[in-house]
Amino acid sequence: MMKTTLLAVILLCCSQLALAELNIQITQGVDNPIPIAVVPFAWEGTGVLSEDIAEVVSNDLQQVGEFLPLSRSNMLSLPKQESEVYFRDWRILAQDYLLVGTISRAPSSQLVQVQYEFFDVNRELKLAGEILTGSVAQVRDIAHEISNVVFEAVTGIRGAFTTQILYVVAENRAPGITQFRLEKSDYDGRRAQVLLESSEPIMSPSWSPDGRQVAYVSFETDLPRIYIQTIATGERRQITNYPNINSSPVWSPDGSKLAMVLSKDGSPDIYVQDLRTNVLTRVTDHPAVETEPSWTNDGRSLVFMSDRTGQPQIYQIELGADSWDVERLTYDCFYCAKGKFLPDGVNLVHVRRQTRQSNTYSIAILNIETLRVITLTNTSLDESPSVAPNGSMIIYATKVNGRGVLDAVSIDGQVKFRLPSTTGDVREPAWSPFFN
């Protein structure tokens, strides 16, 4: 009897996880989401505002899974400032937190100002409040900024709602004709912008640590070559022109170097190019494939994938060490690749195919101290995991009904959301650093 109940609970959890993808009301019984009331912000100007701040904030908080915003139709009052707040109204509704605010025209300018106040309902305490000013086009940014404040006030973790993502879109225009685009959008997929368009493949976008530049691979010359582009100006330069594969550019944490993969000496190996002196240093030297470099948080070592044992496994090498002096990090999988440490430096996010028979590629986390593995996803062609700068979520590419889409999952595997995609196959997401 006990066993049956337990099984039923497990099945229930799994089915909720599976359903969670498109839907934003996502959590499991284990973690009770925090009830929060986000009251519609009062607009005190003329005309219509294109963004509903309270809705943006609600979506932000719901999307990351820790919060459960109260539906507007259930609110008993719609306060817009502290003097109008009656805490009992919100305690009756079992709300833990309350956000209210107003939007008005800034005096004698085209700017708008948003005043918000954030309360702990049970303690009847104001936790935060300020006035943010910006253009009408920045109202959405202001909303994400408020989400950051709320998220951090409650969880103690810095919010990542003002971050962005890079990704590649491939769209079939006609038989045999594919258009490739490098795009950038808000973390939630909104306000997409095209950074580069090409009839030849674009791969491996990656952010500079200051978030101002992107590096990627473009086949525009008919060969894969690495480019760096400044986002604000669109100015770009070709960084490499070595024979054969030039791929996987990844910035060092201090922004001074670019790790990359070159096969100019026979087989793909890991190299580091100093961006100031252009000096190229070889890191691995092995006849097998070495690829997918990522930096450890201290910038002293590189994690990479090698198939030197016959199958892809993840390794680590310290810069300056002999090329044979590598540490193998994965043992218990048929195919482990694309490793990257979380900000804690202990948990390694990677792509895992458990056995030859399993034939599914999932996003997983390996704790290199306890060797515990958590598989986070249950689709079958998952790849290109990229971690939010606050370490709370991982965005990755998968296939749904034969189409490439981007999904995000919390690092405990409990919360998932899918980014709305426009057209074509979307792949290779890269989550930005914090911009300030």
Add this chain to the structure above:
Amino acid sequence: MGKQTSSIVKIGLLASLLVLGACRSSGDMDEGDNGDMTDTRPAATTGTGSAPTRLSAEEMAREEALRTRVFYFDFDVSEFRPADRETLTYHARDLANNPNKRIRLEGHADERGTREYNLALGERRANGIRDYLIVNGASRSQIETVSYGEERPARSGTTEEAYQLNRRVEIVER
């Protein structure tokens, strides 16, 4: 014993002639046809005599081989199939006989696994064919290789059939 062998060779030659004729009239070959043909071809190449029929068979086999420009690979395998060896030998000799000819070998992988590793797999496949062509007479300067990894599938979709068609090396004349 020796006589018997040569008569078998002749029969093999005749069979390959018939197969070749059939293939020609039916237009583009698919992978299955390609496999059948390469099985019969060793007979044709062993006969280097001067009889007119033999020459034309050799000629036809050569033309057919040079028309085959896509080579398919098994899953997670970077060596070309033994059945393609004969066809590739014709390509190698063709390059050796035409020193000004330049080709590009484009390696591809199916979409399973990570993109960067697939880029490496595509290169390995292209390099395997390049090395074979060089060993058999082509000059290194005639051949450029490039890997597209999984970025340019021949067939979209997540079926075994699509995957099979996507694991390939294409010979492109430059």
